[in-house]
Every structure is written in structure tokens, then in C-alpha cells.
Amino acid sequence: MSESWLLFKRNLSDFWRVFRRNRMGMTGAVLVLVAVLVAVFAPLLSPYDPATVIRDEAGRGLTFAPPSVHTPLGTDDAGRDVWTQLVYGARISLMVGFLAGFIAMFVGSLLGILAGYFGGWIDNLLMRITDVLLVIPDLPLMLVLVATLRQMELKVSPLAVLILVIGLLYWTSTARLVRSQVLSIKERQFVARARAIGAGHIHIIRKHILPQIMPLIVANTVLILSTAILIESGLAFLGLGDPTQPSWGTMLNFAFDRNAISNGAWWFYLPPGLAIVWVSLGCVLLGNVLEEMLNPRLTGHHLEGEARVQPAPLESAGQASGEAAHV
Amino acid sequence: MSEFPLLRVRHLSTDFLLPADKRIARALEDVSFDVHPGETVGLVGESGCGKTTALLSILRLLPANARISGQVFFKGVDLMALSEKSMRDYRWRELAIVFQGAMNALNPVMRVGEQIREAITLHGLLPPDQAETRVGELLEMVGIPKERGSQYPFQYSGGMRQRAMIAMALACSPSILFADEPTTALDVMVQAQVLELLNDIQQRLGLAIVLVTHDLGVVAEMCDTVVVMYGGMVAENGLVDDIFNNPQHPYTQKLLESFPDLARPTESLASIPGAPPRLIEIPPGCRFEPRCHVRIEKCKTESPPLVQVGETHLAACHLLKR
Numbered sequence: 001m002s003e004s005w006l007l008f009k010r011n012l013s014d015f016w017r018v019f020r021r022n023r024m025g026m027t028g029a030v031l032v033l034v035a036v037l038v039a040v041f042a043p044l045l046s047p048y049d050p051a052t053v054i055r056d057e058a059g060r061g062l063t064f065a066p067p068s069v070h071t072p073l074g075t076d077d078a079g080r081d082v083w084t085q086l087v088y089g090a091r092i093s094l095m096v097g098f099l100a101g102f103i104a105m106f107v108g109s110l111l112g113i114l115a116g117y118f119g120g121w122i123d124n125l126l127m128r129i130t131d132v133l134l135v136i137p138d139l140p141l142m143l144v145l146v147a148t149l150r151q152m153e154l155k156v157s158p159l160a161v162l163i164l165v166i167g168l169l170y171w172t173s174t175a176r177l178v179r180s181q182v183l184s185i186k187e188r189q190f191v192a193r194a195r196a197i198g199a200g201h202i203h204i205i206r207k208h209i210l211p212q213i214m215p216l217i218v219a220n221t222v223l224i225l226s227t228a229i230l231i232e233s234g235l236a237f238l239g240l241g242d243p244t245q246p247s248w249g250t251m252l253n254f255a256f257d258r259n260a261i262s263n264g265a266w267w268f269y270l271p272p273g274l275a276i277v278w279v280s281l282g283c284v285l286l287g288n289v290l291e292e293m294l295n296p297r298l299t300g301h302h303l304e305g306e307a308r309v310q311p312a313p314l315e316s317a318g319q320a321s322g323e324a325a326h327v
Numbered sequence: 328m329s330e331f332p333l334l335r336v337r338h339l340s341t342d343f344l345l346p347a348d349k350r351i352a353r354a355l356e357d358v359s360f361d362v363h364p365g366e367t368v369g370l371v372g373e374s375g376c377g378k379t380t381a382l383l384s385i386l387r388l389l390p391a392n393a394r395i396s397g398q399v400f401f402k403g404v405d406l407m408a409l410s411e412k413s414m415r416d417y418r419w420r421e422l423a424i425v426f427q428g429a430m431n432a433l434n435p436v437m438r439v440g441e442q443i444r445e446a447i448t449l450h451g452l453l454p455p456d457q458a459e460t461r462v463g464e465l466l467e468m469v470g471i472p473k474e475r476g477s478q479y480p481f482q483y484s485g486g487m488r489q490r491a492m493i494a495m496a497l498a499c500s501p502s503i504l505f506a507d508e509p510t511t512a513l514d515v516m517v518q519a520q521v522l523e524l525l526n527d528i529q530q531r532l533g534l535a536i537v538l539v540t541h542d543l544g545v546v547a548e549m550c551d552t553v554v555v556m557y558g559g560m561v562a563e564n565g566l567v568d569d570i571f572n573n574p575q576h577p578y579t580q581k582l583l584e585s586f587p588d589l590a591r592p593t594e595s596l597a598s599i600p601g602a603p604p605r606l607i608e609i610p611p612g613c614r615f616e617p618r619c620h621v622r623i624e625k626c627k628t629e630s631p632p633l634v635q636v637g638e639t640h641l642a643a644c645h646l647l648k649r
Contacts, residue, residue, distance in 0.1 A: 120391065193432040196388055197446040197495075198418040207445070211436050 018293065025289030031282025035275070039090035046084040050246070053079040064265045074267035077258040085251055086271050092247035094279070096163050097229030103167025104228065105221045108174025109213075115175065116182025117205060126175070133172045139234060142169060146240045158242040166231050174220055178213055185212045215294035219287055226283030233276050248272035332361035333502055333535055334385075339397035341377075341384045341559075345607070346392060352606040354380045355559045358397075359633075362503060367529065367536040369550035369567070371543065371582070373603055377559040378539040379427060382505045386422055387414055402502075420450050423496035424505040425489075427539075428512055432492055433480040439491050440466070440476025446498040465494040469524060486517035493524060503535045510545065522549060543586045547571060552639070555579050558604045558614035561633060565640035575642035578615045613645070621646060 019025055038045060048054070053061045054075050061079030065071060073082035115126040142165050149161045185191065186209065194204045235241065236249025243250060255261070255269040341355040355377045362368050370378045383389050385399050387406065399406045406417060426432045433442060440462045447458045463473035469490040480488055489509065496504055506525065510518040522545060529536055538549055546553055546567065553570040555563040555578065563576040574580045584597045601618035604610060610617065616626040625645050633641045 189426055189428070189431040190434040192388060193426060194434075194445075196386060196418055196424050196426075197449060198415040198420065199445075199449055200415065203449065207437070208434055211434075 015293075019289070022289050022293070024285050025293075028282045028285025028287075028289060031278055032286055035090055035094060035279045035282065038087050039094045042087040042091055045087045046081065048081050048084045050080065050084050050088040052081065052084070054081055055079065064260070064263050064268070066265075067267050073271050074265065076254065076265075076268050077260070077263075082251075082267055082271060085246060086248070086275060089246055089248045089251055089272060090275065092159065092242075092245050093229055093232060093249070093276070096159060096166070096232045096247065097225055097279075099163045100166035100170065100232065101221065101225035101228035103163065104170040104224055105174055105217065107168065108171030109178050109217050111171065112175040112178025113182050113205060113209065113213075116179040117186055117201070117209065123179075127179070130172045130175050133169065138169065138231070142166065142231065142235060143238065143240065145169070146235060150240070158240075159245060162232060162235060162240065162242075166228055166235075170224065170228060170231070174217075174224065177216065177220060181213050181216055182209055185209055219291035219294055222283050222287035222290055226280040226287065229276065229283070230280050248275050331363075333364045333402065334362040334537075335398075335400040336360050336362075336381075336385065337398045337400070339381065339384055339395070339399060341380055341389065341396075342394045343606075344392045344394065350607050353559060353609055354393075354606055355384060358556070358559075358561055360554045360561065360564055362535050362537060364502070364535055365529070365533045366551040367538055367549050369546040369553045370537060370539045370556060371541060371546055371553060372556035372562075373541065375603055375606075376556045378541075378556055379507055380559075381556070382424065382507055382537065382539060386418060386424060386505070387411075388418075388424075416450070419446055419496075419501065420499045421502050422505065423499065423501040423503070425492050425496050425507065425509050427507040433488055435480055438477050438479055439483065440473075443476070443491070443495045443498055446495055450499055452499060461498070465497055466491070468497070468528070469494040470520075486513055486520065489513060489517070489521055490524060493521070493528070497528065497532070500532065501534060503537060505537045505539075507539045508541075509538070510540070510542070525549070543583065555582070558609070559606065560614060560630075561641075561643065562615065563640075563642040564633070565637065565642075569637055569640045573637075573640075575636050575640070575647055576615075576644050577619050577621050577646075579642075581620070613643075 019029075054065070054071055056062055062071075062075050063077055063079050065075040065079075067074045071081045071083065073086065076082055076085070111126050111130075115123040145165050146161060149165070150158060154161070191204060191208055194208050199207075232241075232247060233249035233252070236247050237252045237256070239253055241247050241250035241253065246254070249272075251272040252269060255265070255272075260266075260268040337359050339355055339358040340353070343352040343354055344350075345352055358377070358381055360368065370381060372378055380389070384393075384395050385406065387395070389395065395407060397407065401417065401421065406414065409417070433439065437445075440459075443462045443465060444458050447453055447461060448455065452458075453461055462476055466473045466476050471487060471490060471494070475483075475487075480491075483491065493509070504525075509525065510521055513521060525536060525538075526549065528534070536549075538545070540546060550567050553563075553565065553567050554561055555570065555576065557578050563570065563574065563579045570579060571583065574583055578599075581597070581599045585599060587596060599618055604614050604617070610627075611630070612628050613619070613622075613626040613631050616622050619626065623645060629645070631643045631645045633643045634647050636642050636647055
């Protein structure tokens with residue numbers, strides 16, 4: 001793993017050349033990139049504010065209006081433009097997903113390194129906490145936590161609560177992954193050498209352990225992002241999002257609450273659903289490819305496939321038999 | 328031998344607590360020897376007789392399940408009594424080590440020069456710009472062009488990596504260099520180069536070397552004094568001439584016999600029947616007793632003490648007279 005990371009670190013353009021040829025990885029990267037661009041340039045992509053109600057000539061709100069020139073994805077139950085909500089929703093969904101994902105990654109890596117490197121009671125304590133969190137089903141626990149924290153009327157925005165709950169509960173798999181990797185690296189001889197030159201723990205972790213597990217962390221982060229976005233959508237769909245800042249999950253929640261399906265308003269519930277699929281598919285594709293590229297053990301064996309053997313030219317075969325005859 | 332010893336190892340014992348069955352493996356028992364400034368001490372013995380453990384115990388680099396007792400005086404300071412933090416200042420600054428199979432002791436994702444510089448800057452010996460020059464000097468000293476310091480270990484050959492490790496060991500101008508089988512896993516030509524390099528460096532820098540090896544040829548060529556270890560204990564300790572020409576301990580005698588002699592080639596090599604004692608069930612008497620060709624009744628029950636057989640020659644055998 002380390003040698004390919006070296007390549008990655010030393011020569012990003014080389015890495016890019018290899019990556020570009022991977023169709024799956026490129027598809028994932030494009031999917032994610034488009035979503036991010038949409039989120040960043042949301043105001044340019046829509047003439048309306050997400051809260052604007054579209055009205056007809058008589059001044060009545062256009063509710064459940066099908067797609068038209070002015071409203072490419074129709075309107076919702078309150079007469080707001082669905083396309084506008086979709087592009088602004090991308091901001092919320094991606095922000096919550098990315099921030100929660102990064103927090104989870106950071107916590108998971110930190111605890112994994114501490115547990116793996118120091119071992120002993122620290123390892124025991126951290127891994128038992130991890131076990132407990134692994135055993136409790138994620139979604140119900142997060143539901144309860146978000147709902148309870150919401151009730152306590154803390155001075156933080158509902159989105160921050162969502163980010164922290166997802167981020168601080170979703171690190172378990174990362175911690176285990178990182179820990180196992182650290183366990184094997186710390187037995188390598190260059191770590192003993194680092195100790196012998198008089199290095200302290202922080203120096204060893206920073207200089208010798210972290211660079212070795214970086215590929216793992218990078219690939220895993222992308223995968224965690226997709227899960228974080230899915231969880232956010234799930235929680236928001238169940239009504240735990242911030243209604244004033246609707247994400248895609250919140251849009252689905254609205255659509256469900258206001259009978260979009262029985263009203264036949266497919267333009268209300270399909271776009272946010274497909275957007276969620278779009279982003280998480282992109283992350284999974286990208287994450288899998290990165291993992292594969294940075295971890296050669298997952299790719300095929302380098303001796304796999306048939307070696308190309310040049311068929312011997314006929315005349316040399318003739319020569320050989322001629323020589324044999326001489327002997 | 329010159330004046331005062333640089334390193335005095337006294338009654339060093341190391342136990343490993345085996346986590347699986349809570350048993351204790353006694354890897355070292357009552358090991359004592361001296362290292363004088365500028366001399367080369369050879370630590371010889373079979374695999375598993377505690378040579379490496381002795382080095383790692385002195386440097387306190389053993390895993391957490393090891394229990395070390397005894398004293399190691401370096402310039403009068405007992406290293407075993409220091410805090411981990413002050414011990415860190417002694418490592419590499421005064422006591423450097425070249426590990427067994429040192430080619431694996433380089434971090435594969437760090438440039439070689441950077442790893443050597445790491446040792447210098449960690450102890451704050453030189454400002455960064457001078458450290459760079461020093462790295463170049465060190466590499467040249469071991470015969471590696473200094474431009475290659477910016478390469479990664481996988482771009483080096485095995486012998487070069489070994490020499491880079493020696494360069495790294497010299498980075499802080501230590502007083503003692505511990506070399507744990509510095510030539511195993513290298514081919515004979517490279518072995519000779521590495522030994523020559525060590526010799527050359529010792530003469531130039533005047534440092535003491537503790538050489539762990541099981542190659543008696545290397546010992547004869549390199550060492551001033553020899554410590555023969557068996558089953559975690561010192562069997563014999565003396566000047567290299569005494570050990571080779573006048574071995575007192577039966578194990579040393581057998582060890583020398585099992586080494587091929589160029590002057591008198593034979594069909595087959597002598598070997599010592601049996602195997603070293605298992606460290607979790609050490610016999611009460613002499614550890615060599617089950618394999619000894621001259622054993623007496625007393626050997627079964629009583630472990631022989633080291634006795635003085637010459638001015639600087641010690642051996643542990645019941646048959647020896649004080």
C-alpha cells in the first residue's frame with residue numbers, strides 16, 4: 001500500500017493519469033463534482049429564492065403544478081419551485097454529509113491510532129466503547145439523540161446537532177479499520193528504529209504511522225461521506241431535518257406529508273430521491289476505485305493473466321533442428 | 328585494555344511474561360560484561376541465547392511484557408534507573424543501534440536522507456541547514472553518493488540500505504555502536520564491505536562497537552573481547568585470543584570445533600547434539616548440562632558461577648579451578 005501512496009504523494013499528475021483511465025472512478029468523480037458545483041452555484045442555477053411562491057396571473061399560488069418552462073420541475077404543495085429547492089437542498093445535504101463524514105473520519109482515525117499504537121488498557125477501553133456503539137443500531141440511536149437534543153433547546157442550530165450526532169456516532173468502522181492497520185505497522189522495524197533514535201510517541205505517530213495509513217483514510221473518507229449523506233437524508237425524511245433549511249431528505253419528508261404521491265406529483269418526490277442516489281452512487285464509485293488504487297492487495301495479482309509469448313519464427317525452428325542434426 | 332569501562336553491564340536479567348499462559352520466560356540471567364572505549368566486543372552464541380535481548384535490554388527497547396532487572400552503567404549513570412524521557416536523550420546520542428536485518432529498519436515512504444536527518448534534528452544537535460550538509464557527509468562516509476539521499480529505500484540495494492543504516496547510526500556521533508548481526512542476509516562480498524566499513528569507522532571515530540553475531544570468523548576478525556552466551560547466561564568472557572586459543576567452557580570448545588577450519592578441511596562438520604534449553608522450563612543446574620560432553624553429577628543440580636581463569640578471562644563451569 002505504501003509504495004502506491006508514495007506515488008500518490010510524489011506525483012499527483014501520474015496518479016491522475018492512471019485514475020483517468022478508470023471509467024468507474026471517473027464516473028464517480030464526475031457525479032460528485034457535478035453535485036458539488038450545483039451546490040456551490042445554486043443561486044446562479046435558479047431565478048427564484050427557495051421560499052418564493054410562484055403565482056398565476058390572478059395571484060394565487062400554483063400548487064402541485066406540473067413541470068413547465070418557468071418551473072422546470074413543477075411546484076410543490078405551497079407553490080414553491082421544486083428545481084430551486086433541489087439546488088439549494090444540495091447545499092444542505094452535502095454540507096451536513098461532508099462535515100459529519102469528516103468528523104467521523106477524524107474521530108475514527110484518532111481513536112483507531114490511539115488504540116492500535118498504545119494498546120493495553122487504552123485499546124481495551126476504546127474498543128469496548130466501539131463494540132457498544134456497533135451493537136446499538138445506528139439509525140434508532142441517532143433518531144433518539146437528535147430528537148432529545150432538539151427538545152433541550154440548546155443554542156445550536158438543528159443542522160449542527162445533526163452534524164455532530166452523525167459525526168460522533170459514525171466512527172466505529174473507521175476506528176476498527178485504522179486500529180488493525182496501526183497494529184501491523186507498529187510492529188514493523190522502522191518503528192523500533194524510530195524509538196531507538198530517541199523519538200517520542202507523537203513524533204512516531206506523525207512521521208511514521210500516519211503516512212502509512214493515509215491511503216486507507218483517504219479511501220475510507222469518500223465511502224463514509226456517502227453513508228453520512230444517506231443517514232442525513234434518512235433522519236431528515238423522518239422529520240428531524242431543519243424545516244427552514246430543507247435538504248433533500250426534508251423535501252422527501254414534505255412530499256410524503258403532503259400527499260404528493262396520491263396527488264400524482266412525481267416531480268415533487270422523484271428529483272430529491274434521485275439526487276440522493278446520484279451523490280451516494282458517485283461517492284461509492286469514487287471510494288471503491290480509490291481504495292483499489294491505493295491498496296494494491298485489492299487489485300488482481302500482478303502475475304494474473306497470460307504472459308504474451310512470441311511465437312518462434314519458423315526459420316529459427318529450422319535452424320535449431322539443423323543444429324541438432326549436426327550434433 | 329584502556330582505563331575505565333565506558334559501559335558496565337551488571338547482573339542484567341530479563342524476563343518475558345507470556346500473555347497466553349501467564350508463564351515467565353527467562354531470556355537473560357545475571358549477564359555482566361564491560362565495554363571499554365574504542366574496543367569491539369563480540370556477543371556470540373546460538374539463536375535464541377539472548378544476544379539480541381541483551382542489546383535491547385540495555386537500550387530499554389523491549390516490549391511492555393518484559394521485566395528487566397540489574398544495572399547498566401554508562402559513564403557512571405545507571406540507564407535502568409532513568410525515566411523513559413531521559414533515556415530518550417541517551418538513545419542514539421550516546422548509544423546507537425544497527426538492527427538485525429537493518430534493511431527493513433528504513434521507513435519505505437521517507438527519503439533516506441530525511442530519515443538520517445530525523446536522527447540529528449530530533450536531538451537538536453544542528454540547525455536544519457547544517458543538518459543537511461551533515462547528512463551528505465555521513466552518506467559519503469559510508470560510500471553512498473550524497474545525491475542519493477533524496478531517494479527512497481526501495482531504490483537502494485540491500486547492502487546500500489545496510490550502509491545507510493550505519494550512516495544513520497553515526498549521525499549523532501555516539502560513544503557506542505550496537506550492531507545486531509549487521510552482516511546476515513547480505514552476500515559475502517557485501518558482508519566484507521560492511522565489516523571493513525565498521526572497522527574503518529571505528530578507527531576514525533574511536534567509538535566502541537558491540538557486535539552481535541554467530542559467525543566466529545567475523546568475531547576473530549573484528550573483536551577485541553568476546554562474550555560467549557548460552558541459554559541467556561554468560562558462558563565465557565575474555566580476550567579474543569584467549570577464547571580462540573584457550574577456550575575453557577565446554578560450550579565454547581564445541582562451538583569452535585563446529586566451525587570449519589580452512590587449514591584442516593574435513594568431510595563433515597562437528598555439531599553439538601541437542602538444542603538450547605527452552606526458556607520457560609530452565610533446568611536447575613548448568614544450562615549446558617544436557618548437551619555437555621564432560622558433565623559431572625553436580626552440573627544437574629547446581630548452576631556454575633563465573634570463575635576467573637585468567638587475568639581477563641572468565642568462564643562458568645564446575646570443572647574449572649579458581
